[in-house]
């Protein structure tokens with residue numbers, strides 16, 4: 001079995017990948033959650049139905065569920081261990097937060113059924129980023145918000161260095177973590193330029209493609225036209 005993070009690309013998270021991400025990397029990504037408050041939640045009406053694509057261990061699903069107890073949320077992930085982990089973690093939230101196995105590039109939902117679609121840190125893994133985004137737009141209702149974030153391959157060294165300071169590992173591993181982040185995580189993700197190209201064909205109103213300030217992360221946001 002390929003061992004995290006030294007396999008070519010983590011398509012399906014094994015329990016080892018999930019543990020590494022949740023225990024070490026996620027605490028560094030979590031400070032970016034303000035983009036959810038700025039670019040996603042304000043555009044959702046009361047009791048909106050939303051999809052979290054690549055929900056993983058549910059860090060951000062939980063954040064959204066806590067901020068907006070009125071929302072009905074489906075978290076979707078390609079990896080069975082992640083769906084089990086998220087279901088266990090969110091078991092006290094009841095029916096309003098549910099998880100299922102699925103592939104971003106082949107969403108098993110009818111057109112226009114979600115009031116909002118979010119995906120955090122997952123697009124770099126999709127077998128086709130273009131198809132995944134087309135799928136996210138397909139299942140989104142007109143005027144619904146889309147928010148996609150992931151590591152920025154074109155990040156500055158300073159932002160990457162500050163980011164890995166929040167990794168939950170001994171500080172002396174900083175250099176190694178930085179190299180791994182640059183090579184295996186951001187190195188396999190999208191650059192700001194690629195994010196712009198990916199967003200271009202999407203029919204988004206108030207489209208914004210930008211770096212998340214001070215972080216080695218990039219985001220695509222907007223609302224479906226129509």
Ligand SMILES: C[S@@+](CC[C@H](N)C(=O)[O-])C[C@H]1O[C@@H](n2cnc3c(N)ncnc32)[C@H](O)[C@@H]1O
Nearest residue numbers: 013054055056077078079103104120121122125
């Ligand atoms: C870095 S984790 C992010 C998890 C979570 N969104 C977070 O930010 O904490 C990426 C997740 O995307 C999932 N994933 C990878 N490819 C996928 C695909 N094609 N469709 C759905 N999920 C996918 C992985 O299994 C993994 O759980």
